[in-house]
Amino acid sequence: MKQKRVSPTRVEVREPEKRSGGEYYPLPLPDEIELLEIDQGDTVVLELVEEEVQGKSIRYIQGHSGEAPRNQMTVRRQSGCSPELFIQCPAAFSGEHGSPPFNELGKGDRLVVEVLVDEGEFRIYGYDDYRYRFQQLSEDDGPPPELPLAIPLIASNNDGYTDLSGEKEGQEFEIVPFHGQDEVFVELGEEMGKQDLMRGNRFRGIPNLLRAAGERTGIPERSVDKIEIYWDSEDVSMNPDGEKIYEEHDTDSAKVVLPEQGSYLIIVEAGEDSGSHWLAADPNIALTDPIRDKWSAFLFEDSEELQAPKIYIPVPRTGKGHWDTY
Structure with a gap:
């Protein structure tokens, strides 16, 4: 039986790359991405999703294996880095006027990548937004195993700890x-x-x-x-x-x-x-x-x-x- 969810992984944005078409952010993908049968050279389709979680409007990048006319990226590998796999995400991806947290990323900025095996997708969250996602998971089926302890969290809405x-x-x-x-x-x-x-x-x-x-x-x-x-x-x-x-x-x-x-x-x-x-x-x-x-x-x-x-x-x-x- 497949896992419903894989532990989220903290990653850091690498040095942005400037091209004629604009600026691109290298976003690392954790090793768990291989559970979706995604590897170097494969194409993934990205979509910016806005969702209300715990009364807070947050955005995340949703990705899955496949091809599409727009927002199709190739998975690359950079040896010597951890993790090695990454995708180049254009800054313009977040919209004409830009929407945080993906419009002004810089080298060293922290993100959280979550792999959902049953859904066949991965999600990239802004570091601060992920505390709301974590709370959502906690109130549903309990938080995913081995959650990185350095994720900033919000308090539970009850008298518990x-x-x-x-x-x-x-x-x-x-x-x-x-x-x-x-x-x-x-x-x-x-x-x-x-x-x-x-x-x-x-x-x-x-x-x-x-x-x-x-x-x-x-x-x-x-x-x-x-x-x-x-x-x-x-x-x-x-x-x-x-x-x-x-x-x-x-x-x-x-x-x-x-x-x-x-x-x-x-x-x-x-x-x-x-x-x-x-x-x-x-x-x-x-x-x-x-x-x-x-x-x-x-x-x-x-x-x-x-x-x-x-x-x-x-x-x-x-x-x-x-x-x-x-």
Whole structure:
């Protein structure tokens, strides 16, 4: 029995080629394209499809083996590249006036290629648009196996956790933004100055101060415009340099399952205010107790009563005081 779907593959646009007829984008095709019996020298027919997914209008290039008067491309091979197969797609293909995301591609721009075996076709999505496609698959039959973890995702439309762990061991977290410059921190900083919580006229935001605020008034949580999570799967540090794997808008928290590997940077925006915090799958980095025996962070809450640890993000990080978050 044939697979209904093959795992999507991330690819990068290669150096555009200028010809007399205009500019062409070399779009790589993954090795799985051979499941459609498409190989070097074969012709494929392309069509630009517009579809509403999760309330968002997205476009993708649909391709299949065959011949047609227009939009027929020859599959080529470039040895030494990974993947080797590619097609040259004309920039004008996206329409007379151009339609994103395929009208202004450049070298290194990321795309996602999905091969659908039963349908006998492949699809090329813009990197950001694919998060909506992923959510569509998740709500239908579940996401395809071995989905690249570095695809930016949107949150599920329920109270559950968005699982970003794939086949790796994962840990649930709740990401909670809070008013980082609330007056309660100034007052507590002055009262607890002997613990080095005041530096001049500014408080120093550290775990002790956050816990004290929680005991006195409760942590002043706030709604924000956007929460983003970046993941570096290879580096365990306080300054990860990774790719975005999650994004959610207009929310007061985010519930996610993160793979127990590497480190993370969480960025929050609310109007002109912003905040950030790091998180790492290593219990020995922070000068605090480890989280669930396996993770490190500075500003968190955890107990046996909580289903998942809470990671607190100060928004903004600086102002009346400064929060140490990495």
